[in-house]
Amino acid sequence: MTTSATSATSATSPTSAPEAGRLHRTSHTTEVAAPAGVVYGLIADAAKWPLYFPPNVHVERLAFDGVNEHLAIWATANGRATSWTSRRRLDAAARRIEFRQEVPAAPLSAMTGTWAVEALGAERSRLTLLHEFSVAGDRAEDVAWVNRATDTNSRAELGNIARLGERWGRLDALVMSFEDTVHVAAPPEAVYTFLERVEEWPKLLPHVSRLDVTEDGPVQVMSMDTLTADGAEHTTDSVRVCFPEHHRIVYKQTRTPALMEAHTGSWTLTGDAHGTTATAQHSVVLREDAITAVLGEDADVRSARAYVRTALGRNSTATLTFAKRYAEGH
Structure with a gap:
């Protein structure tokens, strides 16, 4: 039986730069019913974190030499979308990854940490996540906010790795x-204008019945009601990151339909002399224990894959078709 992630947020000690505030430490650990190499692979593949880690929205690899990695990360913290850049050093032999936020998100002034995987046998391992951070001014309310975000996100991340680990042979x-x-x-x-202005989608897309959105720079937080081909209505919540200079929008559903444990995607537009190739991409983790409840007693993983492929593909292709009409008419 997999243990739940446990937390110890403990002693603080002064840093070498007092003006940065005290150094605070947290430790979270969980046992995973999977080989240590499998667990290390899950935490090493940062591009897939939005699929595997509930708080992560999007990860861009900026540089990688096989050991040292530079990442841009968008995630939620205490219900708020935030972003930062990180440097990581990967040690596959020791199954250890050290990280440092290069440009920490406020109110942090510094954040470093370590992922460590320990083999407990051929089919079981222990995963530990350590954080050390300081907060500008060391205000008690800011420290409490970071502690709460770190604890909530770490528990979610380790808990989901434990759940994925139990099914590693079926991933x-x-x-x-x-x-x-x-x-x-x-x-x-x-085309980008149509895809970016989601507030207009209920007027333009027949499968979208409601959409609420708030924006903070390139980040859009949205809640949407969509209709399936059989008339059923689904409510999804998403965080989107817009890259207008690259004609690209990435997103993660933070509330998914029952059949999907996780869903990420992107809209990518590539121009050439003949116009634009518009691509809708989806990545999904199926919720295995919901398959028969949603699709019936005879359903299995294969039929769930086919259903999700058809449903998501139909809606995103419909959106691109309406984007095509809009763009070609302007």
Whole structure:
């Protein structure tokens, strides 16, 4: 039986730079019913963290030389979308990853930490996540906010790795990725405008019945009601990160339909002399224990994959088709 992630947020000690505030430490650990190499692989593959870690929205690898890695990360903390850049050093032999936030998100002034995987046998391991941080001014309310975010996110991350670990032999069947493309006889900027202005989607897309959105720079937090082909309505919450200079939007659903444990995706627009290739990409982790409840007693993983592929592909292709009409008409 997998243990739940446990937490110890304990003693503080002065840093070498007092103006940065005291150094605070946290430690979280969980046991995983999977080989240590499998667990290390899950934490080493940062690009897939949005699928595996509930708080993570998007990760961009900026540079990697096989050991040293530079990442841009978007995530939620205490219900708020935030972002930062990190440097990581990967030691596959020791199954250890050290990280340092290069540009910490406020109110942090510094954040470092370590992932460590210890083999407890051929099919079991222990995963430990350590953090050390300081807060500018060391205000008690700011320290409490960071402690709460660190504890909540660490528990979510380790807890989900433990759940994934229990199914590591079936992950290839439960994780799926696919994409659909539509050619548009218009420049990428026109298509991007349609995809970025989600507040207008209920007026423009027949499968979207409601959409609420708040924006903070390139980040959009949205709640949306969509209709499936059989008339059922699903409510999803998402965080999107917009990259207008690259004609790209990435997103993660933070509240998913019952059949999906996790869902991330992107809209990517590539221009050429003939117009734009618009691509909708999806990655999904299926919720295995919901398959028969949603699809019936005879359903299995294969039928769930087919259902999700059809449902998501239909909606995103419909969105791209309406984006095509919009862009070609402007």
